[in-house]
Amino acid sequence: MFDTVLIANRGEIALRIVRTCRDMGITTVVVHSGVDRDSAAVRAADHRVNIGPADPHRSYLYPPAIIEAALQTGAQAIHPGYGFLSEDPDFATICAENGLVFIGPDPDVMARLGDKSTARRIMAEAGLPVVPGSDRPVSTADEAAEVAQRIGFPLIVKAVAGGGGRGMSVVRDIGALLPTFRATRAAAQVAFGDNRVYLEQYLYGARHIEIQILADAHGNVVHLGERDCSVQRRHQKLIEESPAPRLPADLADRLAAHAVAGARAVGYRGAGTFEFLVRGEDAAFIEVNSRIQVEHPVTEMVTGVDIVREQLLVAAGEPLGPSSHGWARRGAAVECRINAEDPNRAFVPCPGRLTEFTAPAGPFVRVDTHAFPGSQARPEYDSLLAKVVTWGQDRDQALARMRRALRELRVEGPGMHTTAPLLAEVLDEPDFVAGTHDTTLLDRRAEPGRAEP
Known part of the structure; x- marks a missing residue:
């Protein structure tokens, strides 16, 4: 070590x-x-x-x-x-x-998976279902129109090197295709230094489900179950939970098997996440995150596996620890991301000094944060202040503890707003409470009565 x-x-x-x-x-x-x-x-x-x-x-x-x-x-x-x-x-x-x-993974593995159009092709060859789309980056308007004609609308233009919810634009009709295609290429160049994009069918009303995997250099590849990350704004996650509510056990098992097969196909090593879109009984691979995820505490809370520890073991050439092989999910966990953003102004960041920061506590509450009174939310960096995570014997108990935790949270400062009040409201949304929500939840809150494109 x-x-x-x-x-x-x-x-x-x-x-x-x-x-x-x-x-x-x-x-x-x-x-x-x-x-x-x-x-x-x-x-x-x-x-x-x-x-x-x-x-x-x-x-x-x-x-x-x-x-x-x-x-x-x-x-x-x-x-x-x-x-x-x-x-x-x-x-x-x-x-x-x-x-x-x-x-982390070997450089060549990261390079192949980081190129999201290449990752799609590799996973399709490994037998994973993929969202219909372009097989390679699309570089001209004519190519974009050809793909659009084949897969139909709505579709999504994605940066090949994208990540963190950035570099994605939804197109709902042919009239918007060319300007969106050009704008996304330009934005990708600025954000990632790579203007390549590809096109996928946009699965409106799908759930975002991901599988946490661990793999070592001794041939061991395990999964730690699924997380539901469907509560999003601008394709960035705000609430995550495990297990995914109302996800049939056979479908969860199928997604886990796909993730393990995909990891083996590329010789993956370390911690990683395979992401899927799920609609009904149908599921499709979208990408791999070749790193630890922001939402990893949710999985740690229900499995008892320290994912950072497993990363360190694997990187040192040691096999995965016994806990990662023999894990059994216990109860349910929910995570809320507390960002220094104003939900009432399109989630604009709110940098500044914190005059008060009081984290919630109590039974089965975990808070991962770097904030404290006098610290600053810096404009140069991501707006995440804290991750509040709660565990319960079942989802209802975990959500009850999260509601209590968000009430206890205190974040104050000049001009400071956070996502906490919005998330507290989402926890009481009928669709969320029932576990029938999807990635359109926040869009529908902002635009009541919005119809499927």
Whole structure:
């Protein structure tokens, strides 16, 4: 096992990784930008290194500074968390060239899965059902029109290198295809440095179901069950839960088998998530996230498996721990993402200093956060402040505890708004309570009576 691990991230995920490393007796190094010098993760780390200014392209997205910090502090491995460089195969290669272990899949696997059109093709060849769409990136308007004619409307234009809900645009008719195609290519170039896009059929009214997998270098591939991530805004998740409500057991088993088969097909190693759209009894693969997910605590709460610990074991060349093989789901868990955003103004971010931050507590409540009174929601970074997770013997109990937890949460500051009030309302939506909701829930709340396209 490693003696020292460098954490190339910030916020709650950096603190989360520090804690598991401490449990395992591993020394931690947290790199940080100048504005994060007093962050919770930096305070908790054994060592800290300033790697640049607030601009993430000059700090958290700047490999030379991160590599230099690892070499100077004697770290043997780098944990990228999620976001930033976590799915960058070039960064993983640079780590290897400098004698450092990248805690994640091999670079070639990441490259193939990170190209979402290539991932679709690989998974189709492995026997997974895929959403109808283009088999390769679409580069011209004529190609886009040809694919649209074949798969029909509505469709969705997706960035090949997209992630985190960005780089996606829904098209409902032929008149909107060309301008949306051009706009999405331009946005993808700005966001990801890659303007390639592909087209998929848009499955209106589908559920977003994902399967957590773990794989080691000894031939072991296991799944840890499913999560429902259907409550979304702009394709970004706000509420996640496990098990997925009202998902037939045979369908859940089928999705898990697909995920394991897909992982084996590419020689996957580490933690990853296979994502599917489900409508009725039909399911289709959409993408793989080759990293730990924001919503991983939901799975940890119902399985008792520390996913970060498993990542560290696998990266060190050890087999998956016994708990990951013999897990049994117990009860239900729900996670709410508390973002510094104003839901009443199209979820515009609300950066600023927190004058109050009081996290909920009590029986079976987990809060992963880097926020505290006096800390800041920075405009340069993601707006996530905290993840509130509750567990119950069944879904009803987990939801009751979440309602209580959101009432206890206090986040104050000049101009500060969060997603918490909206999420509290969603928890009482009849469709959500019944477990019959899908990815259109928030759209339908915003536009009552909205019809299927």
